[in-house]
Amino acid sequence: MGKRRKKIFHPLIPLFPYSLVPFIFMPVLVAVGLQWGDEGKGRIVHSIARHAHAVARYQGGNNAGHTLVLGPKDILALHLVPSGIVYPKVRCYIGNGVVVDLKSLMDEVRLLERRGIRVRERLGISPLCHVILPYHLVFEKCLGEGLRLGTTQRGIGPAYSDKIARVGLRISDYLNPKSFKEKAGKNLRGKLSPFMSAPAIRELEQAVMKDYPSIANFIRPLVRNVSLELFEMNKKDRRIILESAQGTFLDVDFGTYPYVTSSNPIAGFAPCGVGLGPKTIGMVLGVAKLFATRVGEGPFPTEITGSLAHQIRESGLEYGATTGRPRRIGHLDLPMIKKACRINGVDRLALTKMDTLAGLPRLQICVGYDLKGEFLTEPPDDSSAYEELKPIYKELPGINGDLGSMTKYKDLPSAAKRLLKEVVEFAGVEPAVLSLGRSPKNQIILDQKFEKQWM
């Protein structure tokens, strides 16, 4: 038996009740999607980033699309730049876990600057980020037909493959003209020679090199030691938000593999994707839409088609923010959300798009599955089992009323409260925010403590 640990009685401890600790030591918040992406993370981060010191992206690339509503007709779709950029005092970072198409980043920054948003003095990119080059997009196109995953065709998979295969180029390599030319040329030829003729490859190589000087000059001043800067901010108890792209079921490990993206959106990866220690994370905010959508191929147990799907798609404007593809629509799948809460260690829920459901005569929510006669309360890890998975539904009354104008929980119709109760009880996690429209103004705060700390 080891020695018993001596209990430490510090004279100040009784003055610091545990509930006050988070208000004194500011933890890092991770905002993570609990479905297949498009949960409304952009609008939630937009609403909590106003008082943040920094917002950082930790994975994915320009496959993501975060839509922010700044005014009645003022809509912004961000793909790489974090959602905090709309607030002039917030610093924004692109962490090492992100793969960056530098040309697309340059275009996005210029677009934001044309709209009067100062970006370059507030945006920092890690030199450890791997770059997506035009040959990754061409390569993905060549593979596309065989894989049939319905990707965004932004070169995400090929760039992450190169990273893991240790042949990728990081921003630090990109900014070294000699090594860039050498490594990029070698990669390009190696990848594309089975698919393209030598002259076509040479042409592509020339195109990559032609754009190089202007992109490198643009990117160079943005490169920062993201890990160190966030570490220093965290030491000073500054508010930091880590923002995921995509969602839990597109995670390359925990998603519906192989119909997933090539990175880890789950919260556990967040500190790794920016270079912070795991103990800095103090709040995991899980964002879930009150119905389900998915873009691209892959299993979707509660998928619906026909007029109901059409109605939800049109009323919720469910079209991909990056590719414009119509999103597949489904009923709310609570076992998925519960599993996502477990995997991400969700502390609070942000529930979105209840307004899209308003007016439907009744709601179906999935509360379990039948898999060959066995009752499951969690979706299986093995994607092939999805083919035989039959959702089990509970019917709830439809929600009526002008939800967008409501700002207090007590104003919500009883059917809306019922839906909330079902989600919270099933997931076993309390809600913090209920979003009832695209603007941060259309939301109800359900947790005052969360509001005080984060909003």
Ligand code: IMP
């Ligand atoms: P990739 O990330 O382009 O490789 O695409 C892999 C899968 O993830 C495809 O099914 C895409 O439709 C999906 N996907 C990637 N990014 C997003 C997103 O931001 N929202 C929704 N689906 C996404």
